[in-house]
Amino acid sequence: MPDIRLLTASEARAAIPDLCEILADCVNGGASVGFMQPYTSADALAYWQGVAEAVEEGENLLVVAELEGKIVGTVQIGFASMPNQPHRGDLKKLLIHRSARGRGLARLLMQAVEAEAARQGKTLLVLDTATGSDAEAIYPRLGWERVGAIPDYAMWPEGGLCSTTFFYKRIGDNRN
Ligand SMILES: CC(C)(COP(=O)(O)OP(=O)(O)OC[C@H]1O[C@@H](n2cnc3c(N)ncnc32)[C@H](O)[C@@H]1OP(=O)(O)O)[C@@H](O)C(=O)NCCC(=O)NCCS
Numbered sequence: 533m534p535d536i537r538l539l540t541a542s543e544a545r546a547a548i549p550d551l552c553e554i555l556a557d558c559v560n561g562g563a564s565v566g567f568m569q570p571y572t573s574a575d576a577l578a579y580w581q582g583v584a585e586a587v588e589e590g591e592n593l594l595v596v597a598e599l600e601g602k603i604v605g606t607v608q609i610g611f612a613s614m615p616n617q618p619h620r621g622d623l624k625k626l627l628i629h630r631s632a633r634g635r636g637l638a639r640l641l642m643q644a645v646e647a648e649a650a651r652q653g654k655t656l657l658v659l660d661t662a663t664g665s666d667a668e669a670i671y672p673r674l675g676w677e678r679v680g681a682i683p684d685y686a687m688w689p690e691g692g693l694c695s696t697t698f699f700y701k702r703i704g705d706n707r708n
Pocket of ligand 1: 626629636638640673
């Protein structure tokens with residue numbers, strides 16, 4: 533059974549080696565999640581250190597999925613920082629190691645992070661993902677509404693421009 537956990541900042545720091553491995557595996561597997569190939573676990577270190585700091589500052593939720601003592605999946609919500617959006621969060625970096633896909637971990641992570649955001653009073657979540665990616669197909673299955681796509685928004689990790697599709701979901705008291 534997977535263990536799905538919300539991490540504190542110190543737990544996030546301890547998880548950095550596993551998180552680096554997951555991010556490198558996803559980028560090298562072709563996921564468009566902000567980074568270009570070639571990408572190593574060492575390249576991911578600064579990114580995850582920044583995430584742990586954001587958790588420390590209360591700006592970010594970080595949830596992980598652990599199987600047999602190893603973290604194999606993760607997702608985040610970053611809280612919007614502008615004073616006129618205290619109710620909104622950005623869902624980020626839903627990442628499952630290729631060795632652990634297809635077992636329902638993404639669904640469990642999404643349910644857990646959305647529930648925690650709702651518990652903290654958030655009512656609207658937003659995300660974007662590469663058009664045509666595996667990830668684009670799963671969000672509507674999890675209750676997210678597709679808004680539309682912007683052409684040439686980002687690059688695939690191996691190069692070449694890709695469109696980005698935007699989604700939103702109402703949560704908590706503000707559910708449709
Ligand atoms: C997208 C990703 C997170 C899915 O993780 P996963 O643990 O394999 O997904 P799950 O097993 O929880 O599947 C969740 C749902 O999506 C569906 N799904 C999973 N992969 C799918 C795919 N490639 N195509 C279509 N549907 C898919 C499942 O059937 C399941 O639906 P159901 O619960 O209604 O039956 C994973 O492939 C991944 O990490 N990709 C690379 C990183 C990435 O692109 N992240 C998104 C950044 S926005």
